[in-house]
Amino acid sequence: xxxxxxxxxxxxxxxxxxxxxxxxxxxxxxxxxxxxxxxxxxxxxxxxxxxxxxxxxxxxxxxxxxxxxxxxxxxxxxxxxxxxxxxxxxxxxxxxxxxxxxxxxxxxxxxxxxxxxxxxxxxxxxxxxxxxxxxxxxxxxxxxxxxxxxxxxxxxxxxxxxxxxxxxxxxxxxxxxxxxxxxxxxxxxxxxxxxxxxxxxxxxxxxxxxxxxxxxxxxxxx
Numbered sequence: 001x002x003x004x005x006x007x008x009x010x011x012x013x014x015x016x017x018x019x020x021x022x023x024x025x026x027x028x029x030x031x032x033x034x035x036x037x038x039x040x041x042x043x044x045x046x047x048x049x050x051x052x053x054x055x056x057x058x059x060x061x062x063x064x065x066x067x068x069x070x071x072x073x074x075x076x077x078x079x080x081x082x083x084x085x086x087x088x089x090x091x092x093x094x095x096x097x098x099x100x101x102x103x104x105x106x107x108x109x110x111x112x113x114x115x116x117x118x119x120x121x122x123x124x125x126x127x128x129x130x131x132x133x134x135x136x137x138x139x140x141x142x143x144x145x146x147x148x149x150x151x152x153x154x155x156x157x158x159x160x161x162x163x164x165x166x167x168x169x170x171x172x173x174x175x176x177x178x179x180x181x182x183x184x185x186x187x188x189x190x191x192x193x194x195x196x197x198x199x200x201x202x203x204x205x206x207x208x209x210x211x212x213x214x215x216x217x218x219x220x221x222x
Contacts, residue, residue, distance in 0.1 A: 020082070023073045027084045030059040031093040041090055048076060057085065105146045106172045109136050114174070115181030115208075117145070118165065118197070120156060128153050130161065132168055135181065158197040176201075179208040 034041055034055055043054020052058065057075065064071040071077065078084070114136040122128055132149045149168050153161065166176060182198050198210035 019073045020084075022070065023078055023082075024084045026060055026063055026070055026074055027089060028093055029063070030056055031090055032097065033059065035094060035097065042087070056090065060085065102148060102172060105134065105148055106174065108138055108144065108146070109134065109174065110139075111175070111178070112136055113178045113180040115183065116165065116169075116179060117183040118161070119185060120153070120161070128156055130164060132165060135183075158200055161197050162200045177205055179205045182208050182210045184210070184212070 031041075033039075039055050041054065041056040043050065043052055043057065046053045046057055053061075060074050064074050075083065075085070114134050117133040117135060118130060120128060120130045130151045130153050131147065132151065133145055134148045135143065135145045138144050151164050151168060153164055155161075169176060179201060182201055184197060198208075201208050202210070
């Protein structure tokens, strides 16, 4: 029998709210630990009968083994439509953490000048992705390099990449005119003197000097 949404909300007790919060907290702790330890989340077989359900679910199971309160609200003891362990939930939690990290990096930079280091590659699903690293001097006078974003791009021409980088920087109120350096590989779409990515940025930022990526230089010299 279907019930009106207002009726369902009215039936939510403080006990249910507390259980839901505990369940989500456990998932959040699992995501944070795995992300900071650079561990994979998903398992090859995540079914209930699997001997190894993957790091995320196994981590939650380990936490539950030390707490009866946790055990009562997670995994198979959670409602089937509200387990807080789906891949979508994992991605949402990761997105919140990454947003907070970018905010911290943004505050570190403030209104100072900075450099961008960009590279692109294909992931395992064959999608092109672009890594954006920011290099700057912190308030203590030390040079810092921070991974700022990982952007999936549909095209790899210089104009498209420039637009994606600008969108990323402007979304965090980083002034494009404060760029004082660019670091890319030797691909023509990146280092091209007339229409490459570095040339497009130089048109707007005359002090954004291009430096060829030292990692690629080392590889070529070897």
